[in-house]
Amino acid sequence: MTDRRILIVDDELSVRSSLEEWFREDGFVVETAEDGQAALRAMDRGPFDIVLLDLKMPGMDGIAVQKRIREIDPQTAIIILTAYASVETAVEALKLEEAFMTLLTDEERDKLVRDNMQAADLGAAPGGWTWVLVRNGMMVTSVDNGPLAQNLLDSGRVEHLRADGFLWQPKRTLDWMVCDMVEQPRRVAERMATWFQQNWCRQAIFNLKLPMKKRVAALNDALNSVRTALNNKGIRYQLESKQLYHDREEVTVYLARKR
Ligand SMILES: C[S@@+](CC[C@H](N)C(=O)[O-])C[C@H]1O[C@@H](n2cnc3c(N)ncnc32)[C@H](O)[C@@H]1O
Numbered sequence: 522m523t524d525r526r527i528l529i530v531d532d533e534l535s536v537r538s539s540l541e542e543w544f545r546e547d548g549f550v551v552e553t554a555e556d557g558q559a560a561l562r563a564m565d566r567g568p569f570d571i572v573l574l575d576l577k578m579p580g581m582d583g584i585a586v587q588k589r590i591r592e593i594d595p596q597t598a599i600i601i602l603t604a605y606a607s608v609e610t611a612v613e614a615l616k617l618e619e620a621f622m623t624l625l626t627d628e629e630r631d632k633l634v635r636d637n638m639q640a641a642d643l644g645a646a647p648g649g650w651t652w653v654l655v656r657n658g659m660m661v662t663s664v665d666n667g668p669l670a671q672n673l674l675d676s677g678r679v680e681h682l683r684a685d686g687f688l689w690q691p692k693r694t695l696d697w698m699v700c701d702m703v704e705q706p707r708r709v710a711e712r713m714a715t716w717f718q719q720n721w722c723r724q725a726i727f728n729l730k731l732p733m734k735k736r737v738a739a740l741n742d743a744l745n746s747v748r749t750a751l752n753n754k755g756i757r758y759q760l761e762s763k764q765l766y767h768d769r770e771e772v773t774v775y776l777a778r779k780r
Contacts, residue, residue, distance in 0.1 A: 526550045526568070530560040530586065531575040531602065540573060557581030557589075564593045576603035576611050582656075584618045610670050613649025616765065616773070617699060620726050621653070624761045624775035633724055633777075639695045641722070643686035644702030648673045655679060659697065664689050687712055691721050700727035710743035714750035717758065717778060724777040729762075732770045740772055747776065 527549045529540045537553045544551045552569070554560040556578055563569075572590055576583035587599050603611045621630060636658030642651045646667030654661045655678045663669055663679055664686045673679045682689065686702050698716055702709060706729040716722050729743050744762060751758050757779035764772050 524548075524550060525570045526552070527571045527573065528552050528554060528560065528563050528567070528569045529573045530554045530557070530578075530583075531573075532556055532578045533575075536575070536602075557583075557586040560586055561589055561593070564590060567597070568594055569597050572597055572599045574599055574601050576601050584615060584653075587615070588619070588622060607647060607670065610647050610649040610652060613647070613701075614653050615649075616701075616728075617650040617653045617726065619765050620773045620775065623763060623765060624726065624773065633696075635696075638697060639691075639693075640697035640699065641689075641691055641695055643689070643698065643700040645669060645681075648679075650699050650701055651679055654697065654699070662691070690719070694720055695722045696724065698722035698725045698727075700725065703730050706731060706739050706743035707746060710746045711750070713774075713776060714747045717747075717751055717756055717776065718754050720778075725775070727774050727776070728771045729774060730771045736770065744774070747774075 527544050529537055529551060531537050532555055541551045541553055552563050554563045557580055574583045574587055583601055587601065590597060590599060601611050621634060625633065634657050638659045640654045640659045640661045642654065642661055642663045644665055645651050645663035646665040646669055648663065648670040651661050651663045651673055655673065655676050661679050662682060664682045664684050666683050669681045674681060686700065700709065700713065709727060709729055713725055713727050716725060729740060731739055733739055747760065759777045759779055760774065762772050762774040
């Protein structure tokens with residue numbers, strides 16, 4: 522027997538009931554919630570050891586709910602359930618979602634993350650970041666030699682190009698470019714700077730991977746190369762960077778052209 526408390530959040534009654542029964546049989550104290558709002562109300566009756574959270578729900582989706590739950594109780598383990606895409610895709614999706622939440626203000630998000638915007642995702646496979654862009658109503662060109670999740674290809678909003686993300690360029694200025702290619706930070710930074718010098722995009726979010734020993738020096742070198750390239754061209758820009766996950770050797774950067 523265990524006295525562990527679990528909260529099951531899923532909009533489908535049959536899923537909630539089955540999971541509730543199974544966990545009760547295993548000795549858990551179980552509560553259920555049919556959507557994000559109900560889940561947050563249930564958190565007031567916490568603490569819970571575990572929250573089982575459906576990713577795709579009407580209204581507030583699982584990504585938004587997990588963020589609020591983490592704010593309410595950082596100790597709660599959150600397990601995301603998804604029939605929509607692989608867990609790998611879901612976990613990748615959280616990274617870009619977190620970047621939008623952390624690096625942009627509410628006002629910037631309202632203005633800059635909108636329906637029918639045009640975006641590119643460089644190093645897109647398996648497709649978590651592309652999924653976040655699609656979920657925000659964007660049309661996305663996803664560049665990667667690797668395979669993309671089928672549900673993205675079926676969405677009608679994604680064009681998958683098997684091409685080199687360091688060579689591909691759009692035919693016209695895009696609203697967004699995101700990039701998660703695993704490469705030397707300096708090389709990624711230089712390519713990002715080229716995108717802004719050539720006016721291929723207005724905003725970008727990209728990751729700089731820093732597995733090396735001298736990571737602070739590598740980060741500064743990469744960011745300074747962007748600043749120098751844009752300053753030399755007289756481009757006005759906003760640059761924010763943050764290590765979003767302390768257990769990951771990467772820094773996420775938001776770069777935007779100032780109007
Ligand atoms: C960390 S994964 C990206 C995960 C992705 N952001 C997601 O949400 O699913 C890095 C990807 O970059 C791709 N990649 C690395 N170098 C590339 C290149 N030169 N051109 C295109 N894709 C590249 C790899 O194939 C890999 O799929």
